[in-house]
Amino acid sequence: MGSAVVLVGVLMALMSSCCAYDFYVGGRHGWVKHPCESYNSWAGRNRFRVHDRLIFKYKQGNDSVLVVTEADYNSCNVADPIGCYTDGNSVFQFNRSGPFYFISGAAGHCAHGQKLIVVVLATRNPIPSPPPAPAEPPYWPPPTPSLSPYPSPASAPSTPGNSPSTPLPPRPSSSASDLAVSKVSLGLTLLMALGRLLG
Ligand SMILES: *[C@@H]1O[C@H](CO)[C@@H](O)[C@H](O)[C@H]1NC(C)=O
Ligand SMILES: *[C@@H]1O[C@H](CO)[C@@H](O)[C@H](O)[C@H]1NC(C)=O
Secondary structure, X not given: OHHHHHHHHHHHHHHHOOOOOEEXXXXXXXXXXXXXXXXXXXXXXXXXXXXXXXXXXXXXXXXXXXXXXHHHHHHOOOOOOOEEEOOOEEEEEOOOOEEEEEEEOOOOOHHHOOEEEEEEEXXXXXXXXXXXXXXXXXXXXXXXXXXXXXXXXXXXXXXXXXXXXXXXXXXXXXXXXXXXXXXXXXXXXXXXXXXXXXX
16 A cells, blocks of 8 residues: 555656756757847747756857846847856756746857747646536447357356355465465565665
């Protein structure tokens, strides 16, 4: 029982962290001085949410990513960034909703279009739940009644009052404790497997 609770907890943890996406800024062209598609039109084709990540690819040492204010974005001011990344493979994770402003830190690059605004959406599930499905019968056929065309020999003629001459012997009292022991060992096995999974 306890291991089942642990399993459910692990599954829920996996599910809650499953839905953050990585976006490669500029697609395969990366973070460059003369993007063939403006970064803001690239951003307009995507939906960004809290915990999603932007990945900027560029040549390390020749460029950088600056997180700036709206005013510095508009004026391409590289002098006072909020954040600065220079490693060539810069990962930025959104920790709130709202607008984020990025410009290149390399001289002249921002003025040549190496700048990006991303507006992060507030919630992941804004879609209202769909109306309840109409009460139609399901498409798949209902389970066939027990009149199987291939009677198995095991379920041979079920005579009513199934052979009263051989009543089931009372179960020995040890079997109950055996069952308990096997449950415990199953739980232990599950826990050990979980432990190995979680490293
Ligand atoms: C690095 O930047 C310099 C100066 O901006 C430029 O001349 C050079 O072509 C760049 N190198 C690469 C590999 O982009
Ligand atoms: C988001 O991260 C920035 C920079 O690390 C930080 O200054 C800011 O307070 C954070 N915002 C929230 C809502 O956590």
